[in-house]
Amino acid sequence: MGTLFSSSLALFFTILLHNHPGGEAGVGVNYGVVANNLPPPPVALSRLRQIGITKIRIFDPENTILTALHGSDISVIIGTKNKDLLPLATDKSAASAWVAANILPHHPSVKFTCITAGNDEVPAGLSRYTPAAMENLAAAVAAANLSIPVSTVISMRTLSASFPPSAGDFSAAAKPIMTQIVKFLQSEKYPLHLQVFPYFARANYPVELDLDYALFRPGKTAVRDGGRTYLNLFDLMTDAAHAALEKIGAGELEIVAAESGWPSGGGNDATVENAQTYVNNLIGHVASGKGTPRRPGKQVEAYIFALFNENMKPEGIEQHWGMFYPNLTHVYHLNKIV
Ligand SMILES: *[C@@H]1O[C@H](CO)[C@@H](O)[C@H](O)[C@H]1NC(C)=O
Numbered sequence: 245m246g247t248l249f250s251s252s253l254a255l256f257f258t259i260l261l262h263n264h265p266g267g268e269a270g271v272g273v274n275y276g277v278v279a280n281n282l283p284p285p286p287v288a289l290s291r292l293r294q295i296g297i298t299k300i301r302i303f304d305p306e307n308t309i310l311t312a313l314h315g316s317d318i319s320v321i322i323g324t325k326n327k328d329l330l331p332l333a334t335d336k337s338a339a340s341a342w343v344a345a346n347i348l349p350h351h352p353s354v355k356f357t358c359i360t361a362g363n364d365e366v367p368a369g370l371s372r373y374t375p376a377a378m379e380n381l382a383a384a385v386a387a388a389n390l391s392i393p394v395s396t397v398i399s400m401r402t403l404s405a406s407f408p409p410s411a412g413d414f415s416a417a418a419k420p421i422m423t424q425i426v427k428f429l430q431s432e433k434y435p436l437h438l439q440v441f442p443y444f445a446r447a448n449y450p451v452e453l454d455l456d457y458a459l460f461r462p463g464k465t466a467v468r469d470g471g472r473t474y475l476n477l478f479d480l481m482t483d484a485a486h487a488a489l490e491k492i493g494a495g496e497l498e499i500v501a502a503e504s505g506w507p508s509g510g511g512n513d514a515t516v517e518n519a520q521t522y523v524n525n526l527i528g529h530v531a532s533g534k535g536t537p538r539r540p541g542k543q544v545e546a547y548i549f550a551l552f553n554e555n556m557k558p559e560g561i562e563q564h565w566g567m568f569y570p571n572l573t574h575v576y577h578l579n580k581i582v
């Protein structure tokens with residue numbers, strides 16, 4: 245059974261990749277390691293290869309994962325720690341040292357898709373250092389004669405309005421920082437990375453939003469917004485961010501869904517069945533190439549959250565986002581999607 249699923253999914257991904265030369269679009273997986281029982285990276289990566297995944301994101305420069313990626317066909321988005329935003333922003337030599345320590349030893353054996361400066365920090369704490377950290381990292385990358393995009397990962401918390409999606413707007417606290425971030429991204433034509441979690445949106449509005457809408461299941465909810473019709477919460481949230489970008493003059497920026505998933509336990513509506521439905525439908529949505537109502541036909545790129553259940557995260561839903569248990573058994577099956 246498992247093998248059948250794996251080979252049909254591998255076939256599916258092969259078709260997906262062939263349909264989109266350049267390999268920019270498609271589905272990746274977040275490889276988090278907040279656990280004490282995970283298999284060694286080479287084992288985890290070969291499991292990923294079995295299901296046809298060729299893109300991962302790592303939150304920190306994990307040397308054991310980077311080393312395991314040498315010579316592989318799996319590309320990686322690599323993040324900086326949030327606490328490094330300050331030194332990276334204020335000291336150009338810290339940015340050069342970061343690239344020297346985390347990129348150069350793995351170049352050109354590892355395919356780096358992007359360096360992300362900070363994760364879900366805007367608008368709090370150290371996020372005012374994000375724009376300068378991105379600039380210094382980009383300068384360090386250029387000085388090393390490399391060509392790797394630099395970006396950051398934000399969450400929907402940066403938006404003060406997201407409904408209807410055309411009303412999407414960054415909050416007063418986030419706007420000054422986002423304005424600087426997008427100026428950099430626009431000048432380099434780099435994408436913005438966004439966490440898109442319909443699970444949390446629905447958890448906040450359990451009465452207004454029905455479960456089917458969050459799970460991409462055709463149901464009773466269809467949100468009309470001007471001439472556009474939203475049939476799922478993922479598109480609605482992504483387009484709220486597009487609208488917010490438009491309001492700060494950055495409507496052309498591409499958004500990568502850097503994290504999206506559904507917990508299989510530990511909370512309301514957190515079941516194996518719902519996690520399986522969400523992730524399979526997300527993959528199908530990405531494969532459809534339909535884009536979102538505000539960006540029709542624009543291929544969406546999405547990174548599933550997450551590879552493994554992580555037992556050192558806080559108890560509750562936080563420990564239940566994995567596609568796999570640490571013993572490499574599927575938490576839920578990925579179906580063949582056509
Ligand atoms: C980068 O390329 C330039 C021009 O080819 C060369 O002069 C320089 O030494 C290179 N720098 C590094 C760090 O490889």
Ligand SMILES: *[C@@H]1O[C@H](CO)[C@@H](O)[C@H](O)[C@H]1NC(C)=O
Pocket residue numbers: 569570571572573
């Ligand atoms: C893997 O771990 C899960 C969760 O602990 C367990 O339910 C399952 O039986 C294990 N599978 C194998 C093959 O050990």
